Amino acid sequence: xxxxxxxxxxxxxxxxxxxxxxxRRTARVARLRAANADLQAKAASAQALLATEPQILIAWNxxxxxxxxxxxxxxxxxxxxxxxxxxxxxxxxxxxxxQMERRVEALRSRGEGFHMAIQSLAGRHLDAEGRxxxxxxxxxxxxxxxxxxxxxxxxxxxxxxxxxxxxxxxLLDAMPDxxxxxxxxxxxxxxxxxxxxxxEAPQGTDAVAAQLELLDRPARVAADDARxxxxxxxxxxxxxxxxxxxxxxxxxxxxxQGSVGIAADRSDLEAARADxxxxxxxxxxTLDQLTTAVAIFDGAKRLVFHNAAYRQLxxxxxxxxxxxxxxxxxLDHLRAERRLPEQADFRAWKAGLMAxxxxxxxxxxxxxxxxxxTLRAVTSPNSQGGVTYLFDDVTERQNLEAKYNALxxxxxxxLDTLKEGVAVFGMDGxxxxxxxAFAEMWKLDLAELEGRPHVDKVARLCEPLSPSAETWxxxxxxVSGLHDARTALTDRLTRGDGMVIDYSAAPLPDGATLLTFTxxxxxxxxxxxxxxxxxxxxxxxxxxxxxxxxxxxxxxSPLTSITGFIExxxxxxxxxxxxxxxxxxxxxxxxxxxLLAIIGxxxxxxxxxxxxxxxxxSSVDVEKTIAAAALGVQDRIDEMKLRLDISVAPxxxxxxxxxxxxxQILFNLLSNAVGFSQPHQVVSLSAARQGEEIVFxxxxxxxxxxxxxxxRVFNRFETHTNGSRHRGVGLGLAMVRSFVELHGGRxxxxxxxxxxxxxxxxxPASPVTQRLQEKDxxxxxxxxxxxxxxxx
Numbered sequence: 001x002x003x004x005x006x007x008x009x010x011x012x013x014x015x016x017x018x019x020x021x022x023x024r025r026t027a028r029v030a031r032l033r034a035a036n037a038d039l040q041a042k043a044a045s046a047q048a049l050l051a052t053e054p055q056i057l058i059a060w061n062x063x064x065x066x067x068x069x070x071x072x073x074x075x076x077x078x079x080x081x082x083x084x085x086x087x088x089x090x091x092x093x094x095x096x097x098x099q100m101e102r103r104v105e106a107l108r109s110r111g112e113g114f115h116m117a118i119q120s121l122a123g124r125h126l127d128a129e130g131r132x133x134x135x136x137x138x139x140x141x142x143x144x145x146x147x148x149x150x151x152x153x154x155x156x157x158x159x160x161x162x163x164x165x166x167x168x169x170x171l172l173d174a175m176p177d178x179x180x181x182x183x184x185x186x187x188x189x190x191x192x193x194x195x196x197x198x199x200e201a202p203q204g205t206d207a208v209a210a211q212l213e214l215l216d217r218p219a220r221v222a223a224d225d226a227r228x229x230x231x232x233x234x235x236x237x238x239x240x241x242x243x244x245x246x247x248x249x250x251x252x253x254x255x256x257q258g259s260v261g262i263a264a265d266r267s268d269l270e271a272a273r274a275d276x277x278x279x280x281x282x283x284x285x286t287l288d289q290l291t292t293a294v295a296i297f298d299g300a301k302r303l304v305f306h307n308a309a310y311r312q313l314x315x316x317x318x319x320x321x322x323x324x325x326x327x328x329x330x331l332d333h334l335r336a337e338r339r340l341p342e343q344a345d346f347r348a349w350k351a352g353l354m355a356x357x358x359x360x361x362x363x364x365x366x367x368x369x370x371x372x373x374t375l376r377a378v379t380s381p382n383s384q385g386g387v388t389y390l391f392d393d394v395t396e397r398q399n400l401e402a403k404y405n406a407l408x409x410x411x412x413x414x415l416d417t418l419k420e421g422v423a424v425f426g427m428d429g430x431x432x433x434x435x436x437a438f439a440e441m442w443k444l445d446l447a448e449l450e451g452r453p454h455v456d457k458v459a460r461l462c463e464p465l466s467p468s469a470e471t472w473x474x475x476x477x478x479v480s481g482l483h484d485a486r487t488a489l490t491d492r493l494t495r496g497d498g499m500v501i502d503y504s505a506a507p508l509p510d511g512a513t514l515l516t517f518t519x520x521x522x523x524x525x526x527x528x529x530x531x532x533x534x535x536x537x538x539x540x541x542x543x544x545x546x547x548x549x550x551x552x553x554x555x556x557s558p559l560t561s562i563t564g565f566i567e568x569x570x571x572x573x574x575x576x577x578x579x580x581x582x583x584x585x586x587x588x589x590x591x592x593x594x595l596l597a598i599i600g601x602x603x604x605x606x607x608x609x610x611x612x613x614x615x616x617x618s619s620v621d622v623e624k625t626i627a628a629a630a631l632g633v634q635d636r637i638d639e640m641k642l643r644l645d646i647s648v649a650p651x652x653x654x655x656x657x658x659x660x661x662x663x664q665i666l667f668n669l670l671s672n673a674v675g676f677s678q679p680h681q682v683v684s685l686s687a688a689r690q691g692e693e694i695v696f697x698x699x700x701x702x703x704x705x706x707x708x709x710x711x712r713v714f715n716r717f718e719t720h721t722n723g724s725r726h727r728g729v730g731l732g733l734a735m736v737r738s739f740v741e742l743h744g745g746r747x748x749x750x751x752x753x754x755x756x757x758x759x760x761x762x763x764p765a766s767p768v769t770q771r772l773q774e775k776d777x778x779x780x781x782x783x784x785x786x787x788x789x790x791x792x
Contacts, residue, residue: 055142056085061135063108075143076120085141091120103130108137117144117156173204177265178214178241178248183258186224187211198241198263214239214263215250223252227259241265292392299385301327301357313375313391314339327354327387341367353379356387366394374398421517424508429455429480432512441501441517455479465495478505479513492520500524562588615658615742622687622694623648625659629666630685633674641679644670649688655765661739666696668732669759673700676757692765693745699758705751713749736761 056071069085076091084090086104088097096118106112111132118126127144130137169192172179178195180188188211191204198214201207213220219237226233233252238245247270252261284305287294293310297303302324311321314334325333331350334340343349356363356379367375378390415422421438425431430452439446442462453461459472466472471493478489486507494500502518569577569585577585626646637644666685673683681701688695705713714737736759737747744764751757 053142055140058085058139058141060108060137063137071141075124075126075141076122091122092118093121100128103128104139107132107139111137175262177262179260179262180214181255181258181260182227186220186227186258188213189258198239200242214241215248219250223250223259223261226252227254230254236266237263239263292390295389295391296382297327297386297389299357301354301386303327303330304386310391313393338370340369342370356381357385419519421515423458423515423517425455425479425513425515427511431455431458438517441499441519465497467493467495475503475505475515478507479515615661617656617658619654620657620659620662621654622652625662626666626685626687629663629670632667633670636671636674637683640674640677642674642677643680643682645682645684647684647686649686652687652689652694653765655694655763657743657763658739661742665736665739665761666698668736669696669698669761672732672759673698673702673757676700676702678702689765690762694763694765696761696763697758699756701756704753704755705749705757706753707751710749710751714747733759 054072054075056069056073056075058070059068060066061068067086073085076085088100092100099116100118103112103114103116107114107130113129113131115127115129118128120126125144126141128139128141130139132138169190172192173194175192176194178198179192180195181190183189188208191207193204195214196202196204196207199207199212201210201212206212215223215237216239219235219239222235223233231254233250235250237248237250239248240246241248246265246267248263249266250261250263252259284307287305287307288309290307291309293313294305294307295303295310296305303321303326304324306321311318314330316330316333320333328350331340331353335346341349353365359379359381362378362380365377365379367377369375372395373393374395376392376394380388380390382388415433415435418435419437421441422433422435423431423438424433431449431454432452434449436446438444439449442465444458444461448461449458455476459476463469463472471491474489474491478487488507489505490503492500492502498521499519500521502520504516506514506516508514569581626648630644630646634644670683670685677683677700683701684697684699686697686699688697714733740747740761740763745762748760748762749757750760
């Protein structure tokens with residue numbers, strides 16, 4: 001039972017399911033029939049639509065499937081020609097056919113639609129449209145003659161205008177300057193990206209939607225007034241751009257729909273213009289400080305700038321220059337004042353100068369002005385047109401160059417004539433300059449030296465004649481060595497051929513090194529001979545001085561004995577003498593005394609010559625010393641009936657000197673004065689203090705000394721009677737000068753013919769140290785000559 005019941009239930013369920021499925025199938029069939037009927041109606045409508053106008057439809061179910069072609073094929077060819085529709089080259093011009101093929105291929109492969117107006121080879125105007133519909137590629141070609149052609153052309157123009165508008169908007173969006181359009185009411189209708197950034201809006205559409213204004217109200221009102229009057233408005237406006245104040249140059253142009261505007265930011269331009277003005281002012285001040293005269297002419301050849309040096313070079317009237325005269329006017333003005341170079345054909349010369357305005361290169365001219373100046377004129381074309389003149393007064397430089405060239409020639413000729421070898425090595429160690437004496441001294445080839453050899457090569461060429469390699473090694477070190485401080489080198493070398501050369505290397509200020517070589521062979525030989533001779537003379541002099549000194553002492557002893565015996569005879573101690581014998585004794589006594597005095601003088605001079613004279617310094621009483629000296633010549637004064645005037649200044653004080661030598665000095669001076677005086681004349685002796693000096697003066701009124709003999713009276717054995725009865729060996733004044741100079745003093749002599757002679761001895765008042773200056777010793781007469789003179 002249970003099984004039967006289950007089977008009944010299953011059958012019922014199956015029957016119900018079958019009934020439900022049948023109903024669904026019946027409904028589906030009804031829907032399909034309705035859809036089919038609808039499709040048939042649409043197909044009929046499509047067929048009717050296709051039949052309403054001549055056209056061709058081509059459909060592809062897949063990129064590589066065969067096409068389905070429907071429509072009026074007479075559009076492309078007559079029935080007799082039967083040209084293939086897809087053979088575009090058979091019914092279209094070549095360029096149009098190639099373009100059509102590319103468009104159809106893109107449509108089939110990638111589903112890219114297109115629309116293009118074409119004209120067949122038969123002259124029919126066609127409209128080709130391709131699109132993808134329901135996974136199929138559809139190409140429709142239809143005839144557009146008549147109104148359809150006009151519509152197609154209008155569509156093409158509209159498409160071109162729309163494309164141009166899109167291009168213009170893209171260009172305006174890319175511009176850095178704000179741009180906008182307004183309607184007749186002055187409301188924003190479009191703004192570019194720069195406008196949006198200026199008003200701090202995300203995009204231009206946002207700025208339009210919010211009506212964000214860039215310009216202030218006065219500027220907008222002025223632009224609206226100009227738009228209503230159908231005129232362009234332009235002005236400079238201060239505006240806030242992205243939060244900062246900027247200077248904008250605004251241009252608003254009226255159009256039928258309203259206006260189009262653009263704002264160019266001039267802030268950077270104004271800043272650059274201000275900076276340019278400052279730079280120009282700075283350059284003008286700088287050019288005014290230059291010594292070079294500068295004049296700038298523009299493309300119209302008019303003066304636009306000149307500096308102070310230009311005004312000084314050409315003393316033109318300031319008012320004339322302020323009128324911006326032309327280049328030609330200035331040249332004519334200068335020519336009239338004879339300030340330009342004299343020219344045989346001034347017009348041709350001026351035309352050549354004006355050619356600078358059309359030249360691409362600078363030109364340099366030398367102008368010799370009638371006033372003697374020489375100018376260097378440079379014409380330099382400007383990149384913006386015009387010419388810049390530069391004038392330099394090169395008169396001094398040319399004079400210096402001429403002097404330098406002359407000096408260089410003189411120096412070159414001087415070097416060539418020098419007997420000393422001269423060579424100059426540059427900083428690079430190469431020979432820059434040499435004279436023939438250098439090449440001849442070292443036996444070098446002139447051609448090889450003219451090749452500027454290095455000092456190392458010159459050293460190798462000279463080493464065969466050098467005594468050792470060390471000589472030129474030191475020279476090379478001075479010329480090309482690296483030293484903290486450049487030092488000179490001086491030395492002497494003796495070559496193997498016997499030549500003796502003094503050489504020196506001296507650094508020059510420009511980094512070069514000067515070498516000089518002097519042949520001192522003859523001088524060295526003479527020096528050697530002179531040294532040998534001098535030593536021989538010194539030895540002989542010493543021998544002779546010793547001999548004379550010894551002989552003088554030997555002569556003094558017998559003379560002392562003779563004097564003693566004469567005094568015995570004259571005193572009649574050995575018996576009475578008659579008058580004749582007494583006269584002889586007096587003559588012998590006087591001669592012996594004179595001879596002893598001469599021998600004493602010779603011994604004193606010998607002592608001075610040897611530098612062995614020692615002054616016995618003590619305090620000197622001037623009056624007593626003068627009296628003692630005067631006493632020695634008193635008998636001769638009485639004999640010649642002379643008058644001796646002695647004058648001692650009251651303020652004179654004792655001073656330090658050798659009393660004995662001072663007495664000798666005064667005695668010799670008085671002896672000479674008495675000897676050269678005539679009877680009844682006056683001899684004077686005075687002493688005075690002058691500052692820190694004691695001055696003794698002896699004056700006579702005799703015949704005087706000729707001027708040509710004054711310089712020789714202090715020489716030894718110089719004796720001139722000058723018509724007087726005075727006789728002597730010529731040692732008195734020589735002794736005077738020697739003793740005075742030993743005291744550190746000096747002697748002056750003055751004499752006038754017929755009026756007498758004055759001798760002045762000046763002693764230092766302060767104590768002195770005994771000294772004998774070798775340069776002041778008499779070397780023209782030796783002590784041996786004195787002995788020989790005495791013997792005669």
